[in-house]
Amino acid sequence: MIVVLDTGPLGLATNPNRKNIDAHNCAIWLANLIRGGATICIPEIADYELRRELLRLKRTNAIQRLDQLQKNVEYLKLSTEIMRNAAQLWANARNLGIPTAHDKAIDGDMILVAQAQTRTNGDQVVIATVDLGDLPRFAPAKKWQDITV
Numbered sequence: 001m002i003v004v005l006d007t008g009p010l011g012l013a014t015n016p017n018r019k020n021i022d023a024h025n026c027a028i029w030l031a032n033l034i035r036g037g038a039t040i041c042i043p044e045i046a047d048y049e050l051r052r053e054l055l056r057l058k059r060t061n062a063i064q065r066l067d068q069l070q071k072n073v074e075y076l077k078l079s080t081e082i083m084r085n086a087a088q089l090w091a092n093a094r095n096l097g098i099p100t101a102h103d104k105a106i107d108g109d110m111i112l113v114a115q116a117q118t119r120t121n122g123d124q125v126v127i128a129t130v131d132l133g134d135l136p137r138f139a140p141a142k143k144w145q146d147i148t149v
Contacts, residue, residue, distance in 0.1 A: 001124045001149055002039045004076070004116040007049040007108070008130030009144040010042060014050070014065040026144060036149030039123075040073040043115035045108050047075075076115045086114035089138060100134045113138045 005013070012026035034040060047066070054062050089110045093100050101107040112127065116139050119125050127141040135141035 001033075001037075001126070002041060002119050003033055003147060004041045004043055004112070004119065004125060004127045005046055005144075006112060006127055006129035006135075006141075007046045009128045010046050010066070010069075011050050011053075011062075012130075012144075014062050014069055016061040016065055029144060029147075033147070033149055034072070038149050039119075041076050041116075041119060042070055042073055043076040043112050044078045045111040045115060049108055076118060078111070078115070082114045082118060083111070085117065086111040089113055093134075093138070098134065098137060100138075109133070109135060110138070 009026055009030075012020075012023045013030045015023035015027075018024045018027070030040065047070070051063065051066065054066070086107075087110075090100070090107055093110070100109050113135065116125055116127050125140060126147055127135055127139055128144040128147050129135060129141055130144065132141055132143065
């Protein structure tokens with residue numbers, strides 16, 4: 001199983017405040033997935049969305065935890081091919097009348113979906129998120145708590 005982390009679970013898993021019950025539970029969940037043999041992927045778009053906010057808030061401990069996690073999982077880099085696929089996904093959604101973000105928004109979800117699609121070589125791929133929103137229309141996605149190995 002390949003689990004692609006959306007920004008929400010990535011932020012929870014790297015939150016150094018273990019008094020936050022969701023952060024605590026998400027860190028345990030992630031450790032259990034890794035012990036269970038799941039491949040964990042951090043898409044570059046999720047890293048960007050989380051990191052920019054951590055930098056703004058000067059959360060150096062969380063940034064260090066994010067950097068450490070990236071050493072132990074697969075990092076999905078952005079590429080021209082992925083960005084072009086994301087643009088096509090965005091256009092297709094608009095043409096079907098199911099916009100996923102405001103017209104002028106970059107739409108990180110479509111970039112996330114395009115990155116997740118790079119890992120579909122016959123393996124079971126699921127995006128772990130905190131809010132399903134439109135994601136299941138474009139890729140297998142579940143709330144992080146509902147994903148087990």
